[in-house]
Amino acid sequence: MINRVVLVGRLTKDPELRYTPNGVAVTSFALAVNRPFKKQDGEQEADFIPVVVWRRQAENAANFLSKGSLAGIDGRIQTRNYENNEGRRVYVTEVIADSVQFLEPKGTHSSGQSTSGNNYSNRSRSTGTEQSQGVPSFDDPFAGDSKAIDINEDDLPF
Structure with missing residues (x-):
C-alpha cells in the first residue's frame, strides 16, 4: 500500500511551534495549494491543507518559514479523531511531512519584496544591473568570473 503526498504551496499563516511534554518539537501550518484549473469566472481556486x-x-x-513562504512538502496523509469539549467526535485529516523544502529565500514572498536581509542580491543574472521590478534573483556567485576555483580533492564528496 502506498500513502505518499507531494505538495508545493504557500503558507497561509506563520508556523506554530510547540513541544510535547517529552520535549519533542512539533510545528503545524496550513499550505495553500492551487488547483490545476480555474472557475468559469477565471478565479483560481486553492485547497488549504493542514x-x-x-x-x-x-x-x-518554524525558524525559516513564515506566512506566504513557498514550500515543498513530502509526506503522508494521516487521519485521527478525538472528542471535543462538547462531547462530539472530531475527525482530522492532515499531512505528516517527512521533508520540508524551502523554495525561496527567507523573507521573500510572492510580491517579490524582501522583508529581511539575505545573501541574495537584486542584480539581474544576465547583465548585473539593478532590477527595477524588485524580483528576487538567485545569482550564481561564480557567473562571469573567469578565475579558477581552488578546491582540495579531499573536500569533494565523490
Whole structure:
C-alpha cells in the first residue's frame, strides 16, 4: 500500500511551534495549494491543507518559514479523531511531512519584496544591473568570473 503526498504551496499563516511534554518539537501550518484549473469566472481556486512537521524539521520550518513562504512538502496523509469539549467526535485529516523544502529565500514572498536581509542580491543574472521590478534573483556567485576555483580533492564528496 502506498500513502505518499507531494505538495508545493504557500503558507497561509506563520508556523506554530510547540513541544510535547517529552520535549519533542512539533510545528503545524496550513499550505495553500492551487488547483490545476480555474472557475468559469477565471478565479483560481486553492485547497488549504493542514501540515504537521516533527523534530528538527519542525524547528527549521518554524525558524525559516513564515506566512506566504513557498514550500515543498513530502509526506503522508494521516487521519485521527478525538472528542471535543462538547462531547462530539472530531475527525482530522492532515499531512505528516517527512521533508520540508524551502523554495525561496527567507523573507521573500510572492510580491517579490524582501522583508529581511539575505545573501541574495537584486542584480539581474544576465547583465548585473539593478532590477527595477524588485524580483528576487538567485545569482550564481561564480557567473562571469573567469578565475579558477581552488578546491582540495579531499573536500569533494565523490
